Amino acid sequence: MTKKRTLSEIKKKIELGAATVISVQEFIDRINNGEKVGFEDIDIVTTATKGLMSGIMGIFSFRLSPPKTLRKFTNITINGIQAFPGPCPNEYLGIADLIVYGTAQSKTRVNYCGGSLFRELVEGKPVEIIAESSEGEKLERFLTLDEMQFAKLMGTRQAIKNYNAMINCESYNVDTIFSCLPFEPNKTQITFSGCGALNPFQNDPNFESLGVGTPLLVNGSLGYLMGPGTRNYIEKPNMMTIAPMKGMKPEYLGAFRTSYGLEPICSLAIPIPILNERIFKNIVKSDKDVPLTILSLVGREKVGEITYNDVWDNNFAMKFNSEACKACKECKVENVCPTNAFIFKNDKVIAIDRTRCFNCGSCVRICPKAFKLDMKNIQFEGKLLPIVLRQSDRYGAIKLAEELKTMILKGEFPLKEPTGPLDFSQSIK
Ligand code: SF4
Numbered sequence: 001m002t003k004k005r006t007l008s009e010i011k012k013k014i015e016l017g018a019a020t021v022i023s024v025q026e027f028i029d030r031i032n033n034g035e036k037v038g039f040e041d042i043d044i045v046t047t048a049t050k051g052l053m054s055g056i057m058g059i060f061s062f063r064l065s066p067p068k069t070l071r072k073f074t075n076i077t078i079n080g081i082q083a084f085p086g087p088c089p090n091e092y093l094g095i096a097d098l099i100v101y102g103t104a105q106s107k108t109r110v111n112y113c114g115g116s117l118f119r120e121l122v123e124g125k126p127v128e129i130i131a132e133s134s135e136g137e138k139l140e141r142f143l144t145l146d147e148m149q150f151a152k153l154m155g156t157r158q159a160i161k162n163y164n165a166m167i168n169c170e171s172y173n174v175d176t177i178f179s180c181l182p183f184e185p186n187k188t189q190i191t192f193s194g195c196g197a198l199n200p201f202q203n204d205p206n207f208e209s210l211g212v213g214t215p216l217l218v219n220g221s222l223g224y225l226m227g228p229g230t231r232n233y234i235e236k237p238n239m240m241t242i243a244p245m246k247g248m249k250p251e252y253l254g255a256f257r258t259s260y261g262l263e264p265i266c267s268l269a270i271p272i273p274i275l276n277e278r279i280f281k282n283i284v285k286s287d288k289d290v291p292l293t294i295l296s297l298v299g300r301e302k303v304g305e306i307t308y309n310d311v312w313d314n315n316f317a318m319k320f321n322s323e324a325c326k327a328c329k330e331c332k333v334e335n336v337c338p339t340n341a342f343i344f345k346n347d348k349v350i351a352i353d354r355t356r357c358f359n360c361g362s363c364v365r366i367c368p369k370a371f372k373l374d375m376k377n378i379q380f381e382g383k384l385l386p387i388v389l390r391q392s393d394r395y396g397a398i399k400l401a402e403e404l405k406t407m408i409l410k411g412e413f414p415l416k417e418p419t420g421p422l423d424f425s426q427s428i429k
């Protein structure tokens with residue numbers, strides 16, 4: 001007979017302190033340690049992902065002037081980033097509704113995009129708003145997140161069921177969002193994205209647990225899954241989510257500099273209640289079971305396939321040895337870090353801001369004396385190619401999955417059945 005348990009039964013166990021909640025990483029580690037883990041042993045598994053998510057945007061509403069003074073705001077920038085006022089005009093109310101893209105680049109700040117802005121708001125920093133009304137009147141205000149009536153982060157395409165690795169098969173360097181430095185030619189290096197076994201869709205391939213209205217964490221703040229996102233298809237699903245910015249943690253978001261501009265960072269964590277044996281069977285037990293397709297950077301043709309076990313192997317966090325810097329005459333890594341995580345003193349790196357570090361590995365390549373991280377090499381067409389960049393931060397994803405687990409066990413996370421299934425019938429490749 002098929003074994004089952006209900007969400008109410010799991011909630012009861014949580015209340016009694018008798019539930020077992022573990023992250024997918026913990027599940028894999030236990031199996032690798034020779035433990036036998038079965039359906040009876042786990043009530044909930046937490047999944048997560050942290051990566052570059054171009055599809056995020058901020059939706060805001062705040063007061064800029066007293067009522068009855070100005071008709072509506074027609075042009076607004078925040079820290080030099082062009083916003084989209086509306087859609088509601090809020091006539092004569094003095095309130096602006098607006099949308100800011102995570103990928104939008106600032107015209108007044110260097111290396112600053114919507115992702116940088118969202119992080120600064122979450123950090124509690126005031127942001128500079130310059131607005132123009134339909135009458136041509138200009139005003140400037142500084143507001144913090146706490147002073148905004150409405151601030152939510154919405155994602156149009158997130159947590160894609162893993163992504164790809166890239167190789168430049170051309171004979172010339174390519175500036176691209178898939179590389180921090182110009183991508184070197186002639187199949188000499190690899191970059192990749194995706195948190196592998198930890199990815200939510202990877203652990204619920206039949207959408208038995210994930211659905212419309214599933215509660216989740218977006219950058220640490222409680223939000224909801226709204227449905228399938230843009231350009232999804234059944235083999236490569238993704239999701240739309242929404243969550244308030246208040247309650248987010250800066251370490252889970254921000255901006256990542258590539259050789260073709262800045263991309264926003266975002267992190268999600270989602271629980272999968274183990275309601276039956278089928279759901280349990282689909283929980284990923286090894287990164288070896290998760291394929292990673294290698295694409296040619298220009299044209300995106302498939303040129304190879306490996307698994308996430310070839311790239312993720314308990315090599316999650318970069319280690320920094322500041323001792324190496326003491327004897328160093330000239331620092332070579334000044335502009336290398338895509339998230340500005342280096343803390344400099346007298347032109348030398350003295351520490352790493354761990355709330356910014358994405359464990360991407362860019363620094364390791366330039367200065368292996370001070371930065372240590374097993375970035376792995378991939379066998380490709382008879383040659384060993386080095387992985388030079390990771391555009392997903394599995395370490396950060398594991399941390400968020402652990403936070404979600406703690407919240408569930410403390411009864412601080414509202415476990416709910418979805419209100420409806422995820423419908424991929426309108427999917428387009
Ligand atoms: S990070 Fe590397 S290059 Fe920079 S000071 Fe330290 S040892 Fe020298």
Ligand code: SF4
Pocket residue numbers: 318336337338339340341342352356357358359360361362363364371
């Ligand atoms: S691994 Fe190095 S280059 Fe990458 S984010 Fe961390 S400090 Fe910056």
